[in-house]
Amino acid sequence: MKTVLTPRQFAEAIGVSESSVKRWVDEGHIVATRTAGGHRRISAQEAARYIREHASVIERPDILGLDDLEAFQVRGEVGDDPDERFFEYLRSGAAAQARGLVLSAYLQGRSVAQIVDGPVAHAMARIGELWVANPSGIFWEHRATQIAVQAVGRLRLLQTPRKGAPVAVGGAPSGDRYILPSLAVAAVLEGEGLRATNLGAETPISTLSLGVDDLDARLAWLSVSVATNVDTLRRQIDRLVARLARRGALLVVGGAEARKLGLTKSDTVYVGGSMAELEALVQGMRLAPSEPRSGN
Numbered sequence: 001m002k003t004v005l006t007p008r009q010f011a012e013a014i015g016v017s018e019s020s021v022k023r024w025v026d027e028g029h030i031v032a033t034r035t036a037g038g039h040r041r042i043s044a045q046e047a048a049r050y051i052r053e054h055a056s057v058i059e060r061p062d063i064l065g066l067d068d069l070e071a072f073q074v075r076g077e078v079g080d081d082p083d084e085r086f087f088e089y090l091r092s093g094a095a096a097q098a099r100g101l102v103l104s105a106y107l108q109g110r111s112v113a114q115i116v117d118g119p120v121a122h123a124m125a126r127i128g129e130l131w132v133a134n135p136s137g138i139f140w141e142h143r144a145t146q147i148a149v150q151a152v153g154r155l156r157l158l159q160t161p162r163k164g165a166p167v168a169v170g171g172a173p174s175g176d177r178y179i180l181p182s183l184a185v186a187a188v189l190e191g192e193g194l195r196a197t198n199l200g201a202e203t204p205i206s207t208l209s210l211g212v213d214d215l216d217a218r219l220a221w222l223s224v225s226v227a228t229n230v231d232t233l234r235r236q237i238d239r240l241v242a243r244l245a246r247r248g249a250l251l252v253v254g255g256a257e258a259r260k261l262g263l264t265k266s267d268t269v270y271v272g273g274s275m276a277e278l279e280a281l282v283q284g285m286r287l288a289p290s291e292p293r294s295g296n
């Protein structure tokens, strides 16, 4: 998506007059900055927010830099069920269409959590079964993961992390190679206004702990798709939780094998089964601002 838009560009993109956009800016419905010469400029993220909240029709995705949206709209032959379409795009390697579907759902007002729990998780679960009947299944699985990563990463680009917003940091533990679930957690948290640092797959708990200190994090997450060495991992998590408790921060744990760890919910630990639960948890919390030691 283009970094900044003029009122004329934004107007053309959503099929309204330039004067309407200028008026919306002046009335405070759209947040804009001013150039040295006093001209209004609208950030891509603000344009996305406006489109989502006002259900605006996008007539010229190219102006907004949303070419993927066009690719998705043109290739509508798979049917209208978004889960089915996303699965078919992932299976066939149609990356632009897959990114476009996710963008379209988001701009129509679906939350990041709804998109991940819905089309993304459903399609990946189906992709994971293809190898049984077809030798290409493993190839499709690897390729689909990379495309889904692009699609979820695309949503992150539409978020504007506020300076001073609470920071969250997390990843998947050592021995867990899964990249998508942790990335999705970061996208969901950013969608809820947090600043999120995803440390990715194979993150030692001691590294996560350093990240919490360095970033002054209010929330840490662990996505556990594969729990190896459960007893060791459990001890490491207990130490992390003690450290988080001293900071007044929370650990959120989820993922396909999270329950294997036998963690009990407390003031410092939350075990969630879905992105919707994570979203609801964060919406119900009042996290204090963070002051990271280093930029994130």
Ligand code: B12
Pocket: 116, 117, 118, 120, 121, 124, 125, 126, 127, 128, 129, 141, 142, 145, 175, 176, 177, 178, 179, 180, 181, 182, 184, 185, 221, 222, 223, 224, 225, 226, 252, 253, 254, 255, 256, 257, 271, 272, 273, 274, 275, 277, 278
């Ligand atoms: C992609 C994939 C792989 C890829 C991973 C690529 C990569 N680098 O990321 C590769 C090819 C490496 C792989 C390998 C294997 N895989 Co695999 N894989 C999958 C697959 C298809 C998708 C996983 C995924 O990314 N899902 C997308 C995410 C977004 O969804 P999710 O994980 O379901 O998470 C949801 C919730 O758990 C929750 N959530 C997740 N994290 C968090 C965190 C928090 C904080 C919260 C609140 C919630 C939350 O929200 C998500 C959305 O609803 C799954 C199928 C499936 N049903 O999940 C199999 C699957 C997980 N794999 C499986 C298996 C068996 C394996 C292998 C052992 C296969 C083998 N014989 O080699 C290896 C082992 C790898 C290892 N040791 O790490 C099985 C696991 C069965 C089990 N647990 O007993 C599954 C279920 C496939 C199946 N149907 O059998 N795999």
